[in-house]
Amino acid sequence: MNTTNSTKAGIITPRSVLLYGLLFLMALFFLMPAYMAIITALKPPAEINLSTAWELPAKFHWSSFPEALRLLKPNIVSSVILTVCATVLSTILGSLNGYVFSKWKFKGSELIFTLFLFGMFIPYQVILIPLFQTLRAMNLYGGLPGLILAHVVYGLPITSLIFRNFYAQIPTALVESARLDGAGFFSIYTRIVFPLSIPGFVVTSLWQVTQIWNEFLWGICLTRHADNPITVGLAQLAGGQAVSWNLPMAGSIMAAAPVLAIYIFLGRYFIRGLLAGSVKE
């Protein structure tokens, strides 16, 4: 079997040197920002200098992390509450919607699904002003409940999509035979579909957690200072004029850590959500 992979055999050929050389260069380019963030966060402010930016700190200096944590703590608390509430609500609703869209199609349900999907692609600037006004009229502007509502509503298209595609894999015959046995809409969901849904819930919630944790536009437009999520807190920390760069870098690492951890430890589900988000069917 002559597969094309001379590389696998461990023989050094010009082709494999080129392949590994290119991959190495690419990997360097992709890791460069992470390296920079880590070494800068570990330097004391006095040691941070543009001309020595790439050099390792003389001695690891951890105090930027507790300092950044102190400054960002309220934002982290807000983001955790926001992410948990909005993720739970939007995945539950998405699961029910996906169940209807895949197993209880009715005349026009494909059209409704398409109209849902469209909501996923709009630039959110186009709904920002009415959203702001509506939340203000409902007395939800400025705090977390309004932000949670926004994330739940605009999360519906993607969560319904992922669950619809996921439930499409459950054989319809299973649902049909349960119906013949007299099971109704909800009992089929609770007894058959829901227990099979765990991977779907994992994929969808990881996707939602990532999106909501990383979101910025609504955070800055719809919340007051006390309830700003982590991204807004970080932007303020990094935005000042005379910043010492160790703090924003430590803050960046902390803001990235939860999602990076998900990505590293649950990468398979993360990538599945990513591919599902590209409307691949």
Place this chain on the structure above:
Amino acid sequence: MREASRDRLQAFLTLLPSIILIGIFVYGFIGNTIWISMTNWGGDGALALNPEMQFVGLENYIDLFTGFLSSGFRQDLVNAVYYSIMLLAGAISLGMFIAILLDQKPKGEDLLRTIFLYPMSLSFIVSGTIWRWLLAPQGGVNILPTYIGLPALDFKWTSSTRAVLEFNWQNLLQIFLYIAAFALILIGLWILKSNPDRAVKRWLGPGVIIGLCAWLGGSLLPQALFMEETHGFNLATLGIIIATVWQYSGYTMALYLAGFNGISQDLRDAAMLDGASETAYYRHIAIPMLKPITISAVIILSHISLKMFDIIFAMTGPDNAQTGHPALSMYMTTFRANDFARGAAIAIVLFMVAALFIVPYVVSQYRQRARG
């Protein structure tokens, strides 16, 4: 039978809250923004609970495109076009390139894939903050060459004021005609193989004629402005483009890699037996087979580039004219200047551009599903 119809009713009622929410929050709000964009809501009383507003028709739009003081918005719009093109070109080609490298199944493929995809999990604020430091004028990327003995660069990544590929906004109508001609010709070429007759009659012919007319008669068209105003590709946007490509090429890589893995090994072996080289395999077999993936990637990336707000905010702040974007000026106009009507008009322009890509895509997806 009664049971079945009760189930159907329950299914519909389950969906109903979401339908209502999407109906109001997506479609109702879009309609509301269109209405606001046609009023004069703004100024002192703008934040009152019942602000005074009058209908002014298309005045805000006309002002954005031809008003004397709106040149900033026009530059933002031009920037947005360049941002989109560069992000698409960069992320798709780099992602495809890395996917081909990884498709050779090198050792450590899993680790490499993890490295190439991790930026995707970061928020734009995080990556923007880090890249801002990397692109500082006297440090970061600019001093990298000194480590291999070359002189340092002195490029002002995010604050350069140089622009290339400039054109004159006075000729707005001519430019629109060129774009229309270009789009017609592109569609014509796209379907030339499958339906040559229709391609020539409906698309290529009109495209060439419009292009020629615009070229020959351009100077006769009415001008949008009474004085010259040039806009171009600002070199300051390069830094932001690099950061975005860095963040999103892992995503296109994941898409293509999934696609390549889906192509059967038999097909590949057969091609190799027929004497196809590695390059020919990708060029003539693998990449054409992944056309649906390329289309998805174009749609996703172009809608991301039209929402580009956070990364610009984090890298150059909201007030840098060189790196502006309508998504950012919408925020500034609405929430900093309290000019809601104008902000709404900017949002609708952004929406229209996005709809150009999204509507055909969503409609074709719908047709596919309805058929399947």
